[in-house]
Amino acid sequence: MSPDDLLYTKEHEWIRVSDNVGTVGITLFATKELGEVVYIELPKVGDTFKTGDAFGNVESVKAVSELFLPVTGEVTAVNEDLGNAPETLNEDPYNKGWLIEIRMKDPSETSDLMSAEEYDEYTKSEE
Amino acid sequence: MLTSHCIFEGGSLSENKRTALFAVHKRMGARLIPFGGWEMPVEYGGIAKEHAAVRSSAGLFDVSHMGEFEVRGPDALALIQRVTCNDAAQIEDGQAQYSALPYPEGTVVDDLLIYRHNAEHFLLVVNAGNIDKDFEWISTNNSFNARVENISDRISLLALQGPKALEILQKFTNTPLAPIQYYHFARGKVLEADAIISRTGYTGEDGFEIYFSPEHSESIWNAILETGAPHGVLPVGLGARNTLRLEAKLLLYGNDMDQTTSLLEAGLGWIVKLDKTAFVGREALLGQKQEGLKRKLIGFEMLSRDIAREHYPAFVNGTEVGHVTSGSPSITLKKNIGLAYLPAEHSAIGSTFQVSVRGRMCDAQVVRTPFYKRR
Numbered sequence: 001m002s003p004d005d006l007l008y009t010k011e012h013e014w015i016r017v018s019d020n021v022g023t024v025g026i027t028l029f030a031t032k033e034l035g036e037v038v039y040i041e042l043p044k045v046g047d048t049f050k051t052g053d054a055f056g057n058v059e060s061v062k063a064v065s066e067l068f069l070p071v072t073g074e075v076t077a078v079n080e081d082l083g084n085a086p087e088t089l090n091e092d093p094y095n096k097g098w099l100i101e102i103r104m105k106d107p108s109e110t111s112d113l114m115s116a117e118e119y120d121e122y123t124k125s126e127e
Numbered sequence: 128m129l130t131s132h133c134i135f136e137g138g139s140l141s142e143n144k145r146t147a148l149f150a151v152h153k154r155m156g157a158r159l160i161p162f163g164g165w166e167m168p169v170e171y172g173g174i175a176k177e178h179a180a181v182r183s184s185a186g187l188f189d190v191s192h193m194g195e196f197e198v199r200g201p202d203a204l205a206l207i208q209r210v211t212c213n214d215a216a217q218i219e220d221g222q223a224q225y226s227a228l229p230y231p232e233g234t235v236v237d238d239l240l241i242y243r244h245n246a247e248h249f250l251l252v253v254n255a256g257n258i259d260k261d262f263e264w265i266s267t268n269n270s271f272n273a274r275v276e277n278i279s280d281r282i283s284l285l286a287l288q289g290p291k292a293l294e295i296l297q298k299f300t301n302t303p304l305a306p307i308q309y310y311h312f313a314r315g316k317v318l319e320a321d322a323i324i325s326r327t328g329y330t331g332e333d334g335f336e337i338y339f340s341p342e343h344s345e346s347i348w349n350a351i352l353e354t355g356a357p358h359g360v361l362p363v364g365l366g367a368r369n370t371l372r373l374e375a376k377l378l379l380y381g382n383d384m385d386q387t388t389s390l391l392e393a394g395l396g397w398i399v400k401l402d403k404t405a406f407v408g409r410e411a412l413l414g415q416k417q418e419g420l421k422r423k424l425i426g427f428e429m430l431s432r433d434i435a436r437e438h439y440p441a442f443v444n445g446t447e448v449g450h451v452t453s454g455s456p457s458i459t460l461k462k463n464i465g466l467a468y469l470p471a472e473h474s475a476i477g478s479t480f481q482v483s484v485r486g487r488m489c490d491a492q493v494v495r496t497p498f499y500k501r502r
């Protein structure tokens with residue numbers, strides 16, 4: 001069961017919403033698909049993105065995956081600890097493995113995202 | 128998250144063939160992916176762990192997707208000499224040889240292993256994705272009376288690779304393994320199976336490849352893993368097979384060479400014996416040698432933390448001059464390495480160039496290969 005305080009995208013990102021700030025990461029399902037993460041490319045604080053924009057890349061030994069942002073907004077924090085410890089993404093994808101924090105322009109955009117229950121159902125059909 | 132530039136891309140799983148060990152892989156929790164028309168394990172419990180096991184202990188690979196052809200008859204050697212570029216007349220009974228099938232242009236139909244049972248009986252081992260193409264190519268060129276038979280469906284192939292491979296495998300066979308020299312083989316029993324036990328591999332380590340009838344697959348697989356587990360032996364998927372072979376600069380057909388690259392450009396001049404009897408592609412390869420090569424497959428290290436992947440373009444002074452054919456983190460060396468085609472004038476050891484990593488220019492340097500050599 002995925003954490004039920006998060007919202008999920010079909011591309012396997014999660015977002016934790018608190019007022020107008022969203023914390024974004026990728027799901028356990030995604031990290032299992034990738035295998036060991038070896039390199040993470042993230043944006044800078046102050047960069048702005050629209051819903052659906054690619055905001056970075058995650059690389060495993062065998063593949064590179066593009067990351068998509070589920071909301072519009074400005075990056076307010078980046079998880080710098082991942083630079084020297086990309087494996088954190090595999091070990092703790094929902095907490096220490098967070099990727100970026102974003103100030104959302106329109107928090108109502110999250111209404112299109114999946115709940116934990118819906119996401120679990122969705123990944124079951126992808127397997 | 129959208130995955131691209133995966134080293135393994137292919138069609139849907141349902142169209143793919145399965146080896147005799149498919150159910151075993153599934154039960155062990157392997158991630159299965161389409162590869163060369165087969166549904167194969169890419170990893171069981173992490174590519175890095177599996178890679179390290181092969182370097183420090185041993186790893187067991189199911190590579191039964193590989194193709195096997197038998198060539199028999201008084202003209203067997205004549206046919207092999209005609210279609211391959213290495214000199215198969217130089218190997219003795221019980222010896223194996225790395226070789227390739229050239230096109231008339233000197234480009235590559237496939238690379239392969241040739242095993243000589245005796246003067247009138249050879250075994251050819253080819254890449255899974257090329258089985259039909261190779262069989263047709265060899266048959267088309269069989270103006271001799273050699274009998275060529277595709278026995279791929281009747282052969283399972285396991286590879287046990289790593290410093291502990293000999294010790295572990297010896298527990299399951301009475302055939303003395305230590306006397307088998309590198310690129311030689313013996314015929315003997317492994318458990319109940321009549322097997323070819325070959326001291327060859329695709330990892331840069333000592334080890335063996337074992338050919339036998341598929342019904343013995345599960346018993347041999349399980350026995351090796353159970354006995355090997357306390358020694359650190361792991362099952363290894365295609366993911367680590369790729370990172371291992373790249374560190375050892377063993378080429379991968381379809382990435383590092385194919386029908387568009389010449390054997391000489393690919394650095395396989397050492398298996399092109401222009402002074403043996405006439406063979407398909409000889410004239411073209413001789414011409415290329417006399418004229419000099421315009422481009423070469425080189426090994427490189429990234430000077431930044433970025434990872435170059437296959438198909439990424441290579442630049443010198445802002446001009447696109449070539450492309451990456453294989454690229455990956457090197458798990459043993461903790462660097463990002465790869466192979467690329469570059470113009471000959473930029474291919475010297477120490478030369479620098481750039482790889483465009485999703486639009487960003489990242490510095491790389493030509494280095495000596497193999498990247499990794501066992502002690």
